[in-house]
Amino acid sequence: MASVSQDKPPFEKGGLGGFAFDQLHPALQHHIVNSLGWRSLRPLQEAAIAPILRGEHAILLAPTAGGKTEAALFPVLSRMLSERWEGLSVLYICPIKALLNNLEPRLAHDAGLVGRRVALWHGDIGPARKAKLIADPPDILLTTPESLEVTLISRRIDHRRLFANLRCVVLDEVHAFAGDDRGWHLLYLLERLRRIAGRDLQRLGLSATVGNPEQLCDWLAAGSAQPRGVINPPADASIPAEVELDWVGNLRNAALVISRLHRGEKRLVFCDSRVRVEELAIELRGLGVRTYVSHSCLSLEERHAAETAFSQGQNCVIVATSTLELGIDVGDLDRVIQIDAPSRVSSFLQRIGRTGRRSGTARNCLFLITKEEAFLPAAALLQLWSEGFVEPIEPPPLPMHLFAQQIMGLALQESGITVADWPAWLGRLPGLATLERGDLQRILDFMLETEILHADQGLLGMGRSGERQFGAKHFMDLFSVFVSPPSIKVFHGLQEIGEVHQSTFILKEEGPAVLTLGGRSWATKYIDWPRRKAYVEPTELRGRSQWLSAGQPLHFALCQAVARVLAREEPPVAFSRRAVEHMAELREAFDWVEPGKTFLIADAPGSLVWWTFAGRLANAAIANALAGEATKVIADHLAISFTGVVDLASMATAIREKVFGKATELALPLDEEFIAELKFGECLPAELRDREMMARYDCSDALAVLASLPMAAIRLRDSSGAEWQC
Incomplete structure (x- = not known):
């Protein structure tokens, strides 16, 4: 944000301000000019004023440092003043606590100029501070989805009083929510808050990087009849990167x-x-x-x-x-x-x-x-x-496991809920509107059969199994939609340094485990396994810590671009001399690559590599379909390797029939590792859980593109001089 000017120059009307600026509340206009010392608005800030003042849902797009926060905040503050909003009327939601902490002083200063208050609410805020906020709520609350869930479930908080005046929600870095289940969780929370407030909530999403903003805007406004739109004015000309x-x-x-x-x-x-x-x-x-x-x-x-x-x-x-x-x-x-x-x-x-x-x-x-x-x-x-490409944001389909999580959350929030009640809370069903109501009833029936839920005279509450699985530490497991790996907190004296996966402390040789945390090496002195705490001291030895996380699969478009890079003579950006030399070696090794084709290459008798450039998910589905055609099949992002191929001609036939045949429906094998990723998956009947997983790992679009590409047959010679045809 622009710094405060000492001489407080007048606002340049007719420039980036003008008519749009004049629509803001006079008190806010005064402080933008005289307290902040701004001479003009940025393009996004000017373009956002009118639609936000009209109460429309919107996605606000601008490059990083493009003024998105003020573009949302100024017209929201203007509505707050003009329409006399009282109490907690705005939620400002971020994906991580660190971003909330960083934004709070800036938002508090701007809101304070017009007599409005801002406060933080997340897991690091102490009970005494939260109690004060409940007794005297701020106008704008900065929080995370998980903290909102805690607030709704907690029996110590009168959520109806706290959220009764809610009118607007700002989602910062909205792309970070929409691409995974936290986004669906957030939309369900907004449905519950809408019911409590008794009104539709204006939704504003901020982002710098979105490949499909219109679709993201529809996702953000899911189920609402209010107008919505993307605000993305041309950015100021900048120096080339x-x-x-x-x-x-x-x-x-x-x-x-x-x-x-x-x-x-x-x-x-x-x-x-x-x-x-x-x-x-x-x-x-x-x-x-x-x-x-x-x-x-x-x-x-x-x-x-x-x-x-x-x-x-x-x-x-x-x-x-x-x-x-x-x-x-x-x-x-x-x-x-x-x-x-x-x-x-x-x-x-x-x-x-x-x-x-x-x-x-x-x-x-x-x-x-x-x-x-x-x-x-x-x-x-x-x-x-x-080439100007940015990946589209694709929310994971069919979040049925989150419907189950929300039913449990509502049962706790309302101290019991009837089957007839839940549609009033979740009736717009973000992500599930295409499902049959019978499918949702099957989920409820299954949760009752497995005692995750318990029914008492028609009132649904947590059952014995649900209490056992999710009830620890006041149902903490219900607050987050992701599976947390088992971790150990690390302390140097009384100072907490961080946490590592528990496998870090599995001793493979005599002596204390040595780990790296915060860019320093630590030797383990003592591990308190029941409390999951490790106490360490500095050491000069080199250690290594463990964290378990699966790398993201490369996007299909990125894998396809590998072929274009290999085929072009000039690099897409400046390459160092070392990079130019290394790329030349790769191009020589891959001199057969042509964009828009796939390649079957026999690099030794009985071994075959199919270079699809299709991505790990599509290649894994193909590998699963062709598993019986070789003794060993391995898939990665760019290719599928076959070892122990008896007949190359029959392999080519198998590819045509099993991969590209008209009746073919390729799918990933749903092993335990895949299913374990689905938190609350145990709340779903097996058939519905498998349907959700199949939808989430669907690679039919990539396979359809692959099927349209010609397959090049390449004749190669092995070291003995023998030749064969793919």
Whole structure:
């Protein structure tokens, strides 16, 4: 946000302000001009005023640092003043607590100018502070979906009194919600809040990176008859971004490059796993680089200290996961460096958007590729970016398990609910409107049969099985929609450092477990297993921590772009000399690649690789269908490998019939690992649970594109001189 001007110049009407600015409440106009010292509004801020004042639902789009927060806040504050909203009337919801903490001072200042109050409500806010907020609610409450669920379920909070005056909800970084089950959870919570408030709630979503904004807007306004629209005015012309890709081969070399490059500047380095963040931080500190660390498994105090020190320093590096992708203020950055590549163009746009905020500076990002398997995906991602592609946001289909979770939440919220009551709370059924009511009744019947629910004279409450599975610590398991891996909190004395997966402490040799956390190494002194706490002390030994998380599958469009990168002569962005040489080697090895084709390659007798460039999910479905055609079948993002193929001609026939046949319906095998990802899946009958999982891992679109591509037959010669035809 613009800093306060000392001379308080007048507002430039007729520029970016004018008629739109005049629609704001006079008190707010006065403070924008005289207290904030603003001379003009940004394009999004001007365009958002009229539709928000009319009460429309909206998606507000602008590049990072494009003024989205004020674009939503100013007209909402104007409505608050003009329409005399009282009590808690606005919820401002963020995907992570750190972003809420970061936004609170800024929102509190702006709202305070017109006599309105802002407060935080999340898991790190103490009981005494929450009790004061309940007794005297603020006008705007900053919170997360999980904290909202706690508030609704808690018997110590009169949620009807607290939310009675609610009128508007702002969803910051809305794309981070919509792409997974937290989005559906949030929409169900808004349905319950709508019932409590007795009115439809205006919904405003903020984002910098969306490939399908109209569809996202429809998702946000699900079930509402109110007008909705996307607000996405042309952005101001900016200096072209400076993007470069370098091949360094390993993480130690990446640390060496970072230590020598851009000395004296502030550098934000992204890694896409917490393990890599910790390893790189150790390497950088070993090279004398002032290094800070930020990721979700560090304690709040550790993260805040690191982010504050970095924001106030110079000539330093902060190494982070995607937690610093979401707009948290870490000061005025000079450089963004990406280790390997994110799996989405949208993530890259968020990250590069952290730079170039000073007048006359360009957005920039340096890719340092440390692993062979990351080089082509990184180049393909930059190819897509150069083409203007951004992935569409695709909410996971059929969230039936969340319907079950919401029924349990309502049973606790209302101290019992009848079968006739729930449609009044959830009747618009976000994500499930296409289901038959009989399917939903089957879920309720199943939960009663398995004693997850209990019926007493028609009143549904938690049953014995439900209490056993979800009742620990006041039903904490119901608040979040994701399965939490078993973790151990790590302490140095009384100071909490963070948490790691419990497998970190499985001893493989004599001596204490040595782990890395916060970019430092720690030797374990004692583990309190019942309380799930580990006590550590600093050590010079090198350790390694464990966190279990599955990497995101690469988008179909990204895998297809790999073929285009291999086939083109010039790289999509600036490549270092090392990267140019490495790409030349890859192009020579893949000199047969042509975009718009798939390739069957026999690289040895009995071995066959089908290069589909279709992505891991589609390839896994194909591998499952062809499992009987070879002794071993392995799928990855780009290809399917077959070992022990008896007859190549019969394999080609099997592909035509089993993969591309008219009656073929390919699907992923739903093993226990897949099913375990579905929290509350045990609340669904097996047939409905399988239907949901099949819908979520559907790859029919990718397979349809694949079926339209010609398959190239390539004749190869092995080392003995024998030839064969694919």
